[in-house]
Amino acid sequence: MTASLTREDLFDAHFLDRLRTLALRLRKRRQLMRRGMQSSPATGYTREFKDYRHYTPKEDFRAIDWRLYARLDKLFVRLYEEVQELHIHIVVDTSASMEKPFIEKRRQSLRFAVALAYLGLSGQHRVSLYSMSDTTRQELPPLRGQGNIEKITTAVTKWAYGGVTDLEKCFTDFRPTRQRYGSIFVISDFFGREVGTAVEAVKRAAGWSGETHFVQVIHPWEQRPELDGEVELADVETGERRRFWITKREVKLYAEMFDAFAENLSTACAGRQIDFYTCRSDEPFEDRFLDLLMRGGSLASA
Amino acid sequence: MKFLSPNFLHWLWLALIPIALWLFRRKAKRVQVSTLLFFRTLAKEHQESAWLRRFKRILSLLMTLLVVLLAVMALAKPFREGGGETPKSLVILLDRSASMAAADGNGRTRMEEAKSQLKDRLSALPENVVTSLVVYDAKAEVTQSRSTNRRELLRMIQQAQPVPMEDRSDEALLVARRLAALDAPSEIWQITDEAAPQEPLTTEAPTEGVKPPKMRLLNVALESPVNCGITGFQIRPAPLARNRFEVFVEVTAGRANANPVETTLEARLDGRPVQLRQMTLKPGESNRLILPLEGGKGQRLEMEVRTPGDCLGWDNVAVSPLPETKPLVVAWFSDAPDPFVELALTSMLAEDRIQVLKGGVKDWPMKEKADVYVFENWVPTDWPTDRPALVLNPPNSSGPVHAKKLGSGVPYEAVRAVQPEHPVLYRVASGRVAVTQTTVLNVSDTLETLWMAGNEPVLAAGESGGQRLVVVAFTPGRSEQLALLSAFPLLVGNAIYWAAENNDALASLKAVRPGDLVEMPAGLVKWHAWTGTRFEETSQDAKGGWLELSQVGLVDGGDGRTLASLLISSHETDVPAQAKAMAAAGPEVSERWARGGNWSTSLLWLVLGVLLVESWLFHRQAVY
Incomplete structure (x- = not known):
């Protein structure tokens, strides 16, 4: 099992080209701090006509629509849409469990990250990329412009995976400022130190300024392990080894516990308006990515 | 400690199998997992430390080796030596005379007691000892000759049944000594109810350098027998009288009887009681009676002695047809x-x-x-x-x-x-x-x-x-x-x-004894046989026109000739008692070398116990 990924693994030019016609958006329109490409409830000075409004004194008379005055004999001013800058925060789990023993999880998660980053960059949003293991690190400064996709792709292929996932600390350390309000995508398997750690971490994520999307990437083996007999299991993160006698009964119990874990996490996210989305590493990426954007309400036509 | 079947010890090489399996055992498959989060709560008992796991693995190997060792030892039949010299051959002399049918209060005959004692002793007999079995009554019969097939020997012993005949151990002893001399050093076990067996007919000069066989007596006599039987019986026509007979009967009480016994003598003609006499007999005393009877030719006369607590039934009856009177x-x-x-x-x-x-x-x-x-x-x-x-x-x-x-x-x-x-x-x-x-x-x-x-x-x-x-x-x-x-x-x-007293015309009753060979018409002959407790109608095949009498009763040849086969034997009626000195010294006088403990059964139980402990320790949580 190799730990290296090529650029082609992550950057499917054909697929990304299809993404050009799409754009990210917020589920709720909100006044943002800086101008950008995200349409906002505010009026501004773009060329996109938005509405009319009665003229009030001390307003700029240049905005009066004289044609309309000629027809109605009333003064109206033309209002134009204001587009503001949207921040896209992409947090990718780089703990050891995302690479070992199934590198497919790493590829799938990075594909999500690159595709989201591309969508953000092509939509002229500011894209921030973070890695997360024992803590959260900003790997690249906020980037804007489609030309930065190369930077992102190069950066993620060089990431070193390792360490132990500490969800609580990571979610505590990651705190985007109000100036950088936007969409937050957390791509991880959400395996913490204990079964309830992920649910606790969700509470902290609820305080983030932005619309949060959790993308859980798992391997099918993790859902239904194919084990039988006496095995020595080694935790790739902690190195802990334990000997088990696995039978069909144990496999069934394991599957039930795993499903319960995912269900609890999904319920906790739903309670805090966090979109939770599970993707298996063996599923076709394109379909699952579009599915993520649509069901999470993050997709808009360009 | 010695083994009765040491050849089974070769199977100890089986212990190499678990050792090889242990040395080249399949290591547990190592599997990397993203997290042990969900495995931890599955099977707590497997979460053992390395030293405990290693200890349990070694313990499991040791227990498996112990199971193999115990099983092989059980097959090899270890026994504790009781001391004494182990003979090369053993000749068993088993008495099957009438007195061996004497039953104790529980209905257990001396023959059954003899079989039980023999079975116990033979279970502790080394397998390499050559055995022979001589069963004797009036004559000796070698039923197994110089064999190490212990199962066959036990089967032959089990097949031996008492017969209503006198015993003559002298001839059997002679045969036994000749068999014993073939595989010296040897022992002869004589199983009988006789306190002092007879000496052989002829004492052969011992071969130079050959040790004479050791004689051991296994006395299976009753401790306090009570027996009374008919030891004399004859019928003759009464002089100067038609259809009248005089029946001579001698009733004898066994000398081993503890007390005088009250006994009843009943005469029946065709099953109809015609005479009844009561008498009290001291131990060893005989009472001779002449009973007058009236009856016709061919009527069946049965004389039966009834004594409370009587241990031997075969001598209680004398039966004969009333004789035809010829001039x-x-x-x-x-x-x-x-x-x-x-x-x-x-x-x-x-x-x-x-x-x-x-x-x-x-x-x-x-x-x-x-x-x-x-x-x-x-x-x-x-x-x-x-x-x-x-x-x-x-x-x-x-x-x-x-x-x-x-x-x-x-x-x-x-x-x-x-x-x-x-x-x-x-x-x-x-x-x-x-x-x-x-x-x-x-x-x-x-x-x-x-x-x-x-x-x-x-x-x-x-x-x-x-x-x-x-x-x-x-x-x-x-x-x-x-x-x-x-x-x-x-x-x-x-x-x-x-x-003319010895003439056929006067000597009315021509009684024969069980074991005699009589001439009979070929084919099935009918028996009116006395089993010791009742009469039964049976049949026997007279092959070639000769019949070896095997029962007490009347045998009808079908040609109008009826023979009375009777056990008239004061020797057998005198059922011996267990000599007190011999009973007290039983274990000491018997051979010590074969009386040591046989641990096979204990070892098998131990094997089972170890298997159960191993299952409980290592497999009780397994789910298959």
Whole structure:
């Protein structure tokens, strides 16, 4: 099992080209701090006509629509849409469990990250990329412009995976400022130190300024392990080894516990308006990515 | 510690298998997982530390090796040596005579006790000891000869059953010693209820350098037997009576009986009780009875002795058909017949008990043989050696008769009875008899004088050449009052009956014994057999026209001949008791080398226990 990924693994030019016609958006329109490409409830000075409004004194008379005055004999001013800058925060789990023993999880998660980053960059949003293991690190400064996709792709292929996932600390350390309000995508398997750690971490994520999307990437083996007999299991993160006698009964119990874990996490996210989305590493990426954007309400036509 | 089957110890190499499996065991597959989060709560018991896991693995190996070791040892049958020299061969002498059917209060026969003791002892017998089995009653039978097949030996012992026969261990001992001498050093185990077995018929000179076999006696006699049985039985027609019989019965109590016993003798004719006698018999005492019976020819007579607590049933019954009475054929040859002799002989014809054939000298020899010959005033030159004879007034010597005729005769006023108790003189009044001696007798060694007249013997009786002979040295016609007295006809009658006493016509009952070989018509013969407790109707195949009697009872050959097979044996009726000294010293006198503990069963239980412990320790949580 190799730990290296090529650029082609992550950057499917054909697929990304299809993404050009799409754009990210917020589920709720909100006044943002800086101008950008995200349409906002505010009026501004773009060329996109938005509405009319009665003229009030001390307003700029240049905005009066004289044609309309000629027809109605009333003064109206033309209002134009204001587009503001949207921040896209992409947090990718780089703990050891995302690479070992199934590198497919790493590829799938990075594909999500690159595709989201591309969508953000092509939509002229500011894209921030973070890695997360024992803590959260900003790997690249906020980037804007489609030309930065190369930077992102190069950066993620060089990431070193390792360490132990500490969800609580990571979610505590990651705190985007109000100036950088936007969409937050957390791509991880959400395996913490204990079964309830992920649910606790969700509470902290609820305080983030932005619309949060959790993308859980798992391997099918993790859902239904194919084990039988006496095995020595080694935790790739902690190195802990334990000997088990696995039978069909144990496999069934394991599957039930795993499903319960995912269900609890999904319920906790739903309670805090966090979109939770599970993707298996063996599923076709394109379909699952579009599915993520649509069901999470993050997709808009360009 | 030694092993009865040391050849099984080779199987210890099986222990190499678990060792090899342990050395080259499959390591547990190592699997990397993203997280142990969900596995941790599955099977807590497997979360063991490395040292505990290693310890349990070694413990499991040791227990497996222990199981293999114990199982192999169980097969090898270890035993604790009791000391003593182990013989090379063993000859088992098993008594199967009638007394071995004696049962204790629980109905357990001596044969069953013997089998049980033998089985116990043989289980501790080393496998390499050559064994032989000699089963004996009146004769010895080698049922297993020099074999190490222990299973076959046990089967043969199990098949041995007591038979209603006397035992004669001398012949069996001889056979056993010869078998033992073939594989010296050897031992002979004699299993019997006899306290002191007989010595062999002939003592053979021991071979040089060969150790004589050790004799060990396993006495299985009852501790306090109670037995009473019929030890004598005969039937004869009553004299001078039609359809009347006299039955002689001897009832004997065993000498080992602790107390006098009350016993009842019942006579049945065709199952109908006709006589009942009660008697009290001290230990070893016999009571002889003559019972008069009336019955017809062919009726079945059963005599049964009933005693409370009786341990042996075979000797309790004597059964026989009432005999057919045939007339006694007397051939009378006379040169000059005396009328008083003729009168005496004719007087007996009235009861149709004697058939008298009268003839002269010229009629000798006869074509058809008579039962008794009467020679009067004449003796044949060629003396008949196959029949008894009554010789009256022999004129000369012939055969066993040594006589010389007197010319005129010598009168004697009285005769002196030398042996008044002799059957020939039964009820003959010797005191009033006056005779005239006409012949001088030379009484040989085989004859004895019954009457003396003066110094001359005038009446002699005895046996010669296996046949009875009565010689009278006077004639009734010339004797004074003898012809008028009843003494002479009685004398003639007694002489004829006494002389013919062993004749078939008089000896009514011809009893045979179990074990005898009798001639019978080929095919199935019917038995009215006495099992010891009741009569049963069975059948037996007389192959080739010969039948070996194996039961007590009546055997009907189908040709009108019925034989009575009876155990009339005072030896078997005298059921011995366990000698107190022997009972007390039982374990000490028995062989010690085969009395050590046999641990096979314990080892097998231990194997099972170890397997259970191993299962509990290592597999109790396994789910398959």
